Amino acid sequence: MSEPIVVPLLRLRNVAKSFGDKVALSHVDLDVEAGEVHVICGENGAGKSTLMNILAGILQPDAGEMLLDGKSVRFSDPIEAGRVGIGMVHQHFKLVSSMSVAENLFLNRQPLRFGFISDRRVMRERAQTLIARYRFDLDPDASIAQLSVGQRQRVEILKALAFDARILILDEPTAVLTPPEVSELLGVIADLKARGRTILFITHKLKEVKAASDRVTVLRHGASVSTRPTAGLSESDIAHDMVGRDLATPRRRAGGIGSGAPKLSLSGLTMTNASGRRLLDEINLDIRAGEIVGVAGVDGNGQTELSEAVAGLQNARAGAVAIDGKDATNVSPHERRARGLGFIPEDRLDRGLCAGMTIAENVSTDNYAARKLTSCGLIRMAARDAFASEKIRQFDIRGARPGLPVGQLSGGNMQKVVIAREMEKAPNVLVVAQPTRGLDVGAAEFVHGQILAAADRGCAVLLISSELSEIFALSDRIAVMYRGAVLRVLDRTDATEHLVGLLMNGVDEAA
Amino acid sequence: MRDSLQTLSRSLLGPVGAIVAVMACGFLLVLAVSDEPVLAYRDLLFANFDSRSNFALFVNRMTPLLLIGLGVVFSFRAGVFNVGGEGQLYLGAIAATATALAFPHAPGPVLIGLSLIAGIAAGAAWGWIPGILKVRLAVNEVVTTLMLNFVALLLTEYLVINGMRDTTAYGAVSYVLAEQAWLPDIPGLPGATIGAVIALLLAPLAWVALFRTEWGANLRAAGANIRFAEAVGVRAARQVVIAMLISGGLSGLAGAFYVLGIGHRFEQNFSPGFGLIGMTVALLARVHPIGVVATAAFYALILNGAGYMQIDADVPRSLVNLLAGFLVLFMTARFRRGQAPA
Known part of the structure; x- marks a missing residue:
């Protein structure tokens, strides 16, 4: 007392x-x-x-x-x-x-x-x-x-x-x-x-x-x-x-990763800005089927440009991009997607979604033909709504119905809409940028599961993230970017957070 | 289904409420300046229906507004702020006139068909210029479409004076077209050109194209978020150019209808600002093709009604400009109910 x-x-x-x-x-x-x-x-x-x-x-x-x-x-x-x-x-x-x-x-x-x-x-x-x-x-x-x-x-x-x-x-x-x-x-x-x-x-x-x-x-x-x-x-x-439950930790299967010819290959890929500064500096990278290559780096070291160059949204100044062994350097985003490219951009409200359009419209974009959502040129509204409902169920998109404007969803659920659309065509090559930015742990776990599942299906994944833990959890190899260049590509088994952290700041001890 | 009904009722609530509010405000104004406010207001709203000829004039007034409004819907939905309706209208009118005058002895249906096609093509070409400039060189379309309006006015005047001017008439006026080139009237409504019917049919078609086809979805995606559209493989630049072709084509068609159906010749300054009003019509309809039918009709109603009102009740017809101003004000105002969650 x-x-x-x-x-x-x-x-x-x-x-x-x-x-x-x-x-x-x-x-x-x-x-x-x-x-x-x-x-x-x-x-x-x-x-x-x-x-x-x-x-x-x-x-x-x-x-x-x-x-x-x-x-x-x-x-x-x-x-x-x-x-x-x-x-x-x-x-x-x-x-x-x-x-x-x-x-x-x-x-x-x-x-x-x-x-x-x-x-x-x-x-x-x-x-x-x-x-x-x-x-x-x-x-x-x-x-x-x-x-x-x-x-x-x-x-x-x-x-x-x-x-x-x-x-x-x-x-x-x-x-x-x-x-x-x-x-x-x-x-x-x-x-x-x-x-x-x-x-x-x-x-x-x-x-x-x-x-x-x-x-x-x-x-x-x-x-x-x-x-x-x-x-x-x-x-x-x-x-x-x-x-309210235990989370599964993402798990990479060991051995046998990445086989055959590269699905995505970048050679000497270079991009400059208007004043001639190199935003991408001769990037060479090959990703095989079933392989996830993580790109680590402090934001603003060329990761955005890398993802856009692969997706065909910005033109490279030099170098080449090949998808599935075929040159795609001067090919439109439309054609790249037709060749099996999937793209999950870093900012869902910028390139990922059209906030004012409905969930059904967003998830169906670029999937109309594959899912036969049109007949005689007209959209079959019932079929499109059914398709959207199917995706909402399958991807557990909460608070969603097909006719709701996608901008009214929370960040994690918006990201699920993007992923549902991009995974629909079972891409050969997947470019994923900052997939869990702003997402809570439950949603992030789901997104990680989807990326791993894509790789298991034989997709070559280029994963760009500024979260080191994400890179380490998912990647088979880790490329570290600094000022537009890939300093080194490490096997995950050889990489430590310390080493990658140093490389991210431009310190290459081996050099 | 529930969603589309909800959107429909929600999209109707605003315009109807605004129109009612505008009419109430207008009545107060008329009350202040007129001894016969009820008569004045009756004229403004209902004199259009007093006789068949009045109604025909109303229909003729509505047609260009509706067509230009629909055109503007396409361009706005594709994210292009096309303010060049007036220029596209003039180009369509002059091309239709020139075509009809060039083949004075061709049979009617052929002549009408050719003239309409020429009008659409000329309007579309006039829309293509700012479209391609925007896509290729990132030139702001507001500047180019606005400037091209002046170019169109002067160009058409030049073309009329140097080639098809009717010297017996005053000003830059073309020869009267051969009679077989005149558009027929709507059966049972003498004086009202058949173009109105076509314009009314085009509205639901436009809705289907924009909201019920993949092409329309892609066009709207390009308009709402072009960076998104590019990323998902929509050929956004192409959509923008096509939207401008359609937009210009519809305005050109309005010009052709005017010449073939109403004026029967090209007259300089034949348009009392249809291009600008058509844009207002589209904006008030919240850029929705079905809504455009209602707003175009409403505008035609008060534009013509104001004339009757001035004659009968001595209320100046410029009241209608005030009403139009109020309408824009009320339509753009957003009344908020409660606070949205943070």
């Missing part, structure tokens, strides 16, 4: 929120202790963002109560939440890109001279002090447009801290960052924690949960299912809570 009862800094009880008849949160309990790093994780659509928006005052709960320092609170807008010390760093940054760092930090609360003229000198000094205090590498005079994504995020964090946020909410902060930026961010979080700030961190990447947090709360279908200390938890424990 001697110890005082510790009141959690922030406590949520029975919080619920619905949008119309869609229940986003059904029952959430959450205790956040002062000074801890608390991760909220869950699958896409589990209610993470809704919960954070409630904490930040952007949304108001339908039921339940929020206690801050043991006192019941209710925020009608983000400004009220900010006043009691809750700051949010959004996934999509809210910065004015033409203004400087200092101006963004003090937007709407600039220090004033004579009560109405903004005092740029004082503002700059305060910005400088703030940057120095947290040891961020930022120039207060730089305009946001000049900054990298990671730097912009730090401006966002500083903005929240300048409001004296005691609780800092980071909404999927690593989704937009490159691997080195992620580790820097984790350093920043550790530093903030050491200074006594409380951090709530949303993610669905299990590795980050392990690396960053003290405790983790898992949301599933709008309810909090567990809160546990991270120490002693394994990634698969968390994954189990997230999806």
